Amino acid sequence: MKILVISDTHGDTxxxxxxxxxxxxxxxxxxxxxxxxxxxxxxxxxxxxxMEYIYGNSDFMIGDVVAEKTLRYEGKIIFITHGHRYSVKWDYDKLHKKAEEINADLLLFGHTHVGDKVEKNGYILLNPGSISDPREDSGRSYALVSICCGKIETEIVCV
Structure with a gap:
């Protein structure tokens, strides 16, 4: 299975x-x-x-759109959140706690507009950055996730 992960498009698709x-x-x-x-x-x-999606801190009038989801694909648990509720601009402590709490294999988040990947204790935290509005001289980016044969491979792609 191949998954394209994007975040923080802010109206520019x-x-x-x-x-x-x-x-x-x-x-x-x-x-x-x-x-x-x-x-x-x-x-x-x-x-x-x-398409799977959630809302972020800049979304309003959200209706029934949720702030986070737990997905299951190919036997893997994937948690998705925008990140603002986890204070990701300061550190990833709350994300690590959440990943361990739900036994996630992959936790995807955005909000910082800067791509990042951290592997720890058998799970991956992955931020694809922003494909439309990068920050900190990071450049536009997205992520690719491949789940095959019980393994997760991830890549942040700069465009």
Whole structure:
């Protein structure tokens, strides 16, 4: 299974659309918030690819959209959150606690607009950065996640 992970599009989906079109083998897209309506737009543009999304701190009038989800794919537990509720701009302590609490294999988050990956105690914390609005000279980025044969492989891709 191949998953494209994006975050923090903030109303600009041009680069996300370009990236999605460049892959023919994506099984799932995950959007980590800011703005979840961008995820809905992308889902309408690419109805053949399932989409999971949550809201972020810059999303308003959210209706029934949730702030976080626990997903299960290929026998792996994937937790998705925007990150603002976990104080990710200061440290990842709350994320580590959450991953251990739910026995996550992969915890995906955004909010900082800077890609990052941390492996610890058998799980991975992964921030794809922002595909539309990068910060700290990080450049635009997204992440690819591959789940195969019981293993998770991840990559942050700069565009």
């Amino acid at each position: 041009d680069k996300a659309e370009e990236v999605i079109r460049s892959y023919r083998d994506i099984d799932l897209i995950i959007h980590l918030g800011d703005y979840f309506r961008d995820a809905q737009k992308l889902a309408a543009l690419f109805p053949q690819i399932p």
